Amino acid sequence: MRLVWTLLFVLAGSAALAASPEDDYIAARDKAIADIAAQQSANAPVETLDAVGAKALADLEKRLSALLGPLAVEGFPATGTINLQSLSDSDIGFGMLDGLRYATSDDGPSLVATTRGLAERWLQSRADETDENLKLPAGIDEALKLDAFYTQAIGADAAFVKTLDFALKKPGGADMAIARLGGWTQDVGPIYDQQVIVTLVKGDRVLIAEAAAAPAVPKIAACDALWTAADAAAQKFQEAYQASELKDEKSYDAANVAWEKGDADYRACMGERLPGDAAFPALLAQAQQLADQMAGK
Structure with a gap:
């Protein structure tokens, strides 16, 4: 009997130590980042760095696709491309949220999907930042309420600035639903081309949808x-x-x-x-519809 219990304990311990798909993804991503940094230090040609980066991103995209499975949100494709734009810390688009981006066109609505585990790991890395400009709360509830989260998670070359938050009705089955109106900018001043951004947390999934405000935000x-x-x-x-x-x-x-x-x-x-303003009910309805679609309603 003692031998049986010993074997069960060993097997349980081995299972606990087995790497999860998220662990494998993070390990592959960090190795790719380190490899590219080493080649940069060795003054590798730009063409070599680009080729290594593209190959690594393709591998990571494949891992994320297997981890997330097909997307089932009305209005968005089932398959996506990796949200990360670069694995070199000297490039714009480095360090974005680990996930897949789904869109039918470059200028149409888009959706970034990830797991709650990957989102929490990403936030922890931001909470540990020594650069105050990049620091974010480790808790997802608090982080989703900050412009800096969207700037760093889904933006590449501009900052997201909020105009206002929408009061959503949380769809059934969702743990959290947050919607805001705002725009991307590299300067201060009015942003007339604004976006509706809706974030939904449901079980193990975190979904961030973005669409051009319809109707356009009026000038006041x-x-x-x-x-x-x-x-x-x-x-x-x-x-x-x-x-x-x-x-x-x-x-x-x-x-x-x-x-x-x-x-x-x-x-x-x-x-x-x-x-x-007369345009506001339609903007609120747009945000609510996005949230409902993401929740599968």
Whole structure:
């Protein structure tokens, strides 16, 4: 009997130590990143680095496809491409969320899918960041409420900036559903081409859908006026800075403060006034429909 129990204990221990598909994926990804970094240090030709990177991304995409299985969300294809854009830390698109991106066209709606485990591992890596600009909370509930999450997870060369959050009805079976309206930008100021982004957590899946706002987000005169006034003030400070042969740091700082305050005031105004605009019910309905589709309703 003692031998039987010993064998059972050994087998149980072996099963516990067996690598999961997520473990295998992370190990393969980290090895690829290390290999590319080593080749960069050895001054390998760009063509070689590109070929190695493309091969590694294809392998990782295959692993993710096996891990996630076919996507079954209305309006999106069943198969996707890897969300990571590069495995070199010197490239734009490095370090994005591990998952697959599903889209029928480059400018149409897209959806990024991953597992909760991979999302949590990715967030933990961001929580451990020493660069405060890249640091995120480890908890998924808290992270999904931050612009920085979307910037780092699904953006490559621009930052996501929120206009407002939608009050969704959580679809049946979903653990969490968050929807926000905002846009991608590389500068301060109004963003007129905005996106509806909906994140759904359901069981072991995390889905992030993005679609162009329909109808387009309207311009609100009062909000535009806040930005126009702030921009005019900032431009005057900028002119003073340039006239001083770039030595008047106070004018330079004042210009940036004016732009940043104008940007914040503009977004606060939009968040307050847009819900009263005639276009808002359709935008809310768009967000709700995306959430329902992702939940399989």
